[in-house]
Amino acid sequence: MNTELILNYLSSLCENNNREWYHAHKADYQAANAEFETLLQELIWKIGETDKSILSCAPKELTFKLVRDTRFSHDKSPYNPAFRAHISGHGKLPIPVGYYLMIKPGGQSFLGGGLFADMFKEATAMVRDYLTAYPEEWEQITEAADFKKLFRVQGTALKRVPAGYDKEHPCAEYLKYKSWYVEYPVSDDVVRNGDSLVTLAAEIFKKMKPFNSYLNRALADFQMPTR
Numbered sequence: 593m594n595t596e597l598i599l600n601y602l603s604s605l606c607e608n609n610n611r612e613w614y615h616a617h618k619a620d621y622q623a624a625n626a627e628f629e630t631l632l633q634e635l636i637w638k639i640g641e642t643d644k645s646i647l648s649c650a651p652k653e654l655t656f657k658l659v660r661d662t663r664f665s666h667d668k669s670p671y672n673p674a675f676r677a678h679i680s681g682h683g684k685l686p687i688p689v690g691y692y693l694m695i696k697p698g699g700q701s702f703l704g705g706g707l708f709a710d711m712f713k714e715a716t717a718m719v720r721d722y723l724t725a726y727p728e729e730w731e732q733i734t735e736a737a738d739f740k741k742l743f744r745v746q747g748t749a750l751k752r753v754p755a756g757y758d759k760e761h762p763c764a765e766y767l768k769y770k771s772w773y774v775e776y777p778v779s780d781d782v783v784r785n786g787d788s789l790v791t792l793a794a795e796i797f798k799k800m801k802p803f804n805s806y807l808n809r810a811l812a813d814f815q816m817p818t819r
Contacts, residue, residue, distance in 0.1 A: 593630040593786040595695075597623060598675060603697045605658075605673040614658075614671060621658075628655065628675045628695070631786060636679060638794040639691060643801060645681040646690065654684045673697070685816060687715060688808045691797045692773075701783050703793050705800035706773030707807055710748040715814050716770045720757060722810030727762040733802045742799060743774035774803060 601624035605614065614621070632651035640647040654677040662668045673696065680690025692704035707715065723730055734745055747769040753759045757767045766772065776796045783789055 593634065594627050595631060595786040595789060596784045598627050598631075598695055599697050599780060599783055600624075602673045602675065602695065605671060606697060609669040609671055609673065611670055625655075625675070628677075631790065632677055632679070632693075634786075634790045635691075635693070635793055638790055639679065639797055641794075642798050646679050649679055649683060651677075654679055656684065674700070687712070687811050687814050687816065689804050689811070691793075691800070691804075693793065695783055697780060699777070699779055701778040701780070703776040703778060703796045703800075704773055705797065705804050706745075707747075707771050707811075708773045710771035712814070712817070715811055718814060719769075719772060719807060719810045720754070720767050722806075723763045723766055724757065724761060726806075730763060730766070730806060733806055738799060739803070742776060742796065743803070745769075745803075746773055746775065747771035772807060774800060 601617075601620050604617070604620070608614075629651040632654055636646055636649050636651070656676040656678075658671045658673070658675075660667075660670060660672050662670065675695045676693065678684040678686070678690055678692050680688050682688055686707065686709040689705065689707050692708065694704070695701045707719065710716065733739060745766070748771050749768045750770070751768070753761075753764050753767050758764070761767060778789070778792070782792060
């Protein structure tokens with residue numbers, strides 16, 4: 593797989609973030625996207641060695657569009673110069689949580705896990721309730737030396753513990769959160785070597801798995817809203 597081709601295309605899109613350039617270089621996009629899907633397939637097979645729930649995923653169903661929604665943004669650039677994908681048992685849906693990959697030039701690439709979405713109030717409540725019931729397990733995962741060496745739990749958070757939850761609870765700080773996720777940065781040099789990227793990603797995702805599994809147990813009964 594030629595991951596350098598992916599970076600080169602995205603770098604050019606960064607410098608020419610307009611519809612005219614994008615459409616004039618549609619063939620370049622298609623070539624880069626094909627390489628990204630090849631990368632995803634390699635990742636699926638590698639991750640699948642320890643998490644068989646994702647082995648049936650199809651790469652083209654895991655990716656996100658480059659087009660940005662600029663309606664409420666001061667930045668009117670029409671495209672997000674990044675290739676992104678979410679790999680989980682239900683494809684790219686945010687729940688169940690899985691393995692997130694973003695390739696973006698300029699050292700902005702990262703590997704992610706956990707619940708990034710904070711718009712589902714029911715999901716947030718389910719995780720808070722699970723944290724309340726199983727704080728020891730959460731602490732064992734997030735305070736483990738290997739976890740702390742690699743990750744820091746992030747997420748949209750309130751200033752105070754929400755009503756109905758104990759302010760003195762061992763997980764009080766995490767009860768403020770509306771989303772819970774981790775990120776591991778990846779340099780452009782690593783991205784350029786596809787085989788090295790797959791090896792690194794599989795190892796990092798393996799170490800994220802207990803964190804993801806905890807959240808997925810909390811979200812086991814969650815139903816995605818229907819339109």
